Amino acid sequence: MGTIELEEAAVGCNASKIIRNDYVPIAATIVERIEETPNIFTWKLRIDDPKLRGDFTFKCGQFNMVYLFGVGEVAISIMGRDGDYLLHTIQAVGRVTNAMSNLAVGQRVGLRGPYGVGWPMNEAKSRDLVFITGGLGCAPVASAIHEAIAHREEYGRIVIMQTVLHRNDMLWEPQYDEWRKVRATQVLLASDRDKTAWPNWKKGRVAALFSEAKFDIKHCAVMCCGPHPMMTGTSRALLNMGVREEDIYLSLERNMQCALGHCGHCQMDEAFVCKDGPVFTYQRIKDVLERRGF
Numbered sequence: 522m523g524t525i526e527l528e529e530a531a532v533g534c535n536a537s538k539i540i541r542n543d544y545v546p547i548a549a550t551i552v553e554r555i556e557e558t559p560n561i562f563t564w565k566l567r568i569d570d571p572k573l574r575g576d577f578t579f580k581c582g583q584f585n586m587v588y589l590f591g592v593g594e595v596a597i598s599i600m601g602r603d604g605d606y607l608l609h610t611i612q613a614v615g616r617v618t619n620a621m622s623n624l625a626v627g628q629r630v631g632l633r634g635p636y637g638v639g640w641p642m643n644e645a646k647s648r649d650l651v652f653i654t655g656g657l658g659c660a661p662v663a664s665a666i667h668e669a670i671a672h673r674e675e676y677g678r679i680v681i682m683q684t685v686l687h688r689n690d691m692l693w694e695p696q697y698d699e700w701r702k703v704r705a706t707q708v709l710l711a712s713d714r715d716k717t718a719w720p721n722w723k724k725g726r727v728a729a730l731f732s733e734a735k736f737d738i739k740h741c742a743v744m745c746c747g748p749h750p751m752m753t754g755t756s757r758a759l760l761n762m763g764v765r766e767e768d769i770y771l772s773l774e775r776n777m778q779c780a781l782g783h784c785g786h787c788q789m790d791e792a793f794v795c796k797d798g799p800v801f802t803y804q805r806i807k808d809v810l811e812r813r814g815f
């Protein structure tokens with residue numbers, strides 16, 4: 522995306538120009554709705570136009586602007602692809618996402634995208650991969666984990682760490698059990714507020730998992746997404762362990778409007794999260810990340 526295309530089309534007996542540009546969403550139909558938790562759901566979406574559907578490709582970590590007609594538009598990570606379907610996992614937190622949660626199978630939404638710079642899957646080849654996610658931060662990272670496992674021989678060890686407040690908040694637990702079975706792959710889970718001790722689960726936050734994580738701190742790529750304090754705390758802990766600033770990748774969230782680097786809503790000093798991110802190295806954004814009130 523990023524260009525304006527002009528298409529010839531016949532309207533009545535005159536040839537006219539239709540302007541198709543990045544501001545105009547394309548229609549997609551909800552073909553399945555999976556209730557993940559009481560306020561998180563996953564949509565399987567099929568882009569209506571077969572040509573646009575076939576042409577749609579994305580990189581792990583990119584996002585779409587998802588538009589609910591008559592209500593508004595929000596940035597949502599592309600969680601994955603299942604054949605013809607795009608997967609989006611959405612938490613109902615406010616005006617647009619609450620209205621989206623009421624849509625039924627067969628109803629339609631608009632999509633613009635994909636946007637943004639994704640995870641560094643190429644740069645990370647041969648390195649150990651460390652995925653660290655908190656809460657719904659697992660959604661932007663899931664496609665990268667699937668990609669790494671699909672090309673398992675191209676990467677070193679894989680460590681997947683996911684933390685939630687309560688075990689009820691955990692998404693896709695059977696999927697994590699499957700990842701656990703993959704060669705040289707470690708899955709570490711923690712919940713912060715539950716009193717019960719479960720097999721394979723730790724009590725606490727990300728720090729509770731670090732002592733068990735086995736990866737080469739000098740030859741790794743860390744991909745992290747979660748609430749802002751979790752990402753700053755995790756980055757500091759990794760730096761203390763000896764991981765280099767340029768090996769820590771963080772996916773940021775900002776209020777987005779255009780997603781094209783035009784409106785400035787997502788600006789962070791000279792960087793636009795929509796266009797230059799949402800994935801940044803810690804080295805690139807440490808000044809704003811550590812700034813009070815950011």
Ligand SMILES: Cc1cc2nc3c(=O)[nH]c(=O)nc-3n(C[C@H](O)[C@H](O)[C@H](O)COP(=O)(O)OP(=O)(O)OC[C@H]3O[C@@H](n4cnc5c(N)ncnc54)[C@H](O)[C@@H]3O)c2cc1C
Pocket residue numbers: 584595596597598599610611612613614615616617618619657660661773774775776777799
């Ligand atoms: C690159 C990117 C990828 C995202 N991927 C996903 C995803 O995969 N799944 C998902 O559920 N959400 C995702 N989000 C967050 C999603 O865009 C917001 O939750 C959504 O915009 C909220 O819109 P709303 O109208 O429902 O809520 P609003 O009514 O706008 O806000 C409700 C509450 O959420 C807060 N809020 C709103 N937007 C954000 C934001 N971007 N970051 C932090 N707090 C916010 C507001 O301060 C308010 O307290 C992503 C955001 C970005 C920037």
Ligand code: FES
Pocket residue numbers: 776777778779780781782783784785786787788793794795796
């Ligand atoms: S959302 Fe408009 S500049 Fe990023």
